[in-house]
């Protein structure tokens with residue numbers, strides 16, 4: 001049997017390591033059927049961070065955890081430095097690739113990099129998913145100094161626990177975070193699964209992200225009157241769920257009217273939630289996203305105004321809160337151009353696309369240049385146990401990251 005060429009050997013070794021590490025991470029918070037639950041600021045998330053630090057340490061890096069729970073592995077000292085990474089928390093019953101693929105790929109890229117003039121660090125950001133506290137990217141936002149104590153203190157999980165209280169349970173103290181994402185970061189690179197179908201349908205191996213959608217999360221509290229479902233005539237009712245239903249359809253309609261807006265009501269709580277009682281109280285959450293900041297703001301305002309009109313017409317009381325507002329981010333062109341050159345040099349099919357999902361890269365981009373690289377995931381499925389991506393694609397993405405970093409290093413140094 002003939003030996004494969006050296007380049008292929010290392011690519012195979014890398015894909016094998018990626019597969020093994022992702023399988024190992026999937027056992028932390030792992031559930032039957034391939035699902036993973038590692039919510040923000042839980043012991044499972046911390047365990048995944050420790051595993052990441054163990055791997056990085058074995059490869060010669062020095063690791064530290066900041067008070068927000070972000071784990072940083074220093075592979076090469078020096079500033080400015082390259083930062084590569086993603087996150088290790090998941091949604092409830094999520095998959096094994098969202099976030100984890102980017103951290104594992106970053107380890108591959110960093111350990112293959114040598115002799116750079118820049119420092120090299122790999123990061124696993126904490127609490128990226130908004131699934132637990134309603135607000136995404138808590139770890140990177142604290143590190144970037146774009147989330148203050150007041151903003152953090154206003155957040156609660158489904159049991160009323162604040163992020164600070166949850167973090168304290170696992171030995172962290174996010175309110176003490178000193179922002180560290182600054183001009184020392186020469187560039188941040190994040191690899192992530194696409195969570196969409198554009199790469200798969202275009203038969204592209206790599207996606208180069210030009211913009212990341214922002215998001216607005218709104219919470220509505222509709223208060224009507226809980227009455228007997230048999231004894232209350234239709235004209236005398238203040239049905240909070242009927243009003244909420246109108247609002248759900250209005251949210252869909254508003255998003256449809258705007259070119260790039262997507263909006264979802266994904267969570268509703270009804271009280272008393274009984275077959276024979278008119279619903280007196282409804283809590284409802286709206287998630288609205290856009291890559292255009294003006295459209296995003298306009299659509300969110302329309303949702304708020306429409307909710308007021310609906311509740312007023314039905315004689316209900318309405319309370320509303322903006323849980324979070326993140327602006328859409330256009331990523332700088334130059335790091336993308338370097339990735340693009342690398343794809344061309346390797347004869348890889350690529351596609352430039354925008355991300356409808358939010359990412360840590362959008363937060364880092366507010367402090368330092370940032371670039372994102374997508375790899376395909378099967379059927380575009382994500383946030384589900386059915387999420388699937390190929391370790392070979394992740395290893396290939398890591399190689400592209402690595403050579404892009406080498407070129408960035410040479411280009412910046414020659415300036």
Ligand SMILES: [Zn+2]
Nearest residue numbers: 098099128192
């Ligand atoms: Zn993610």
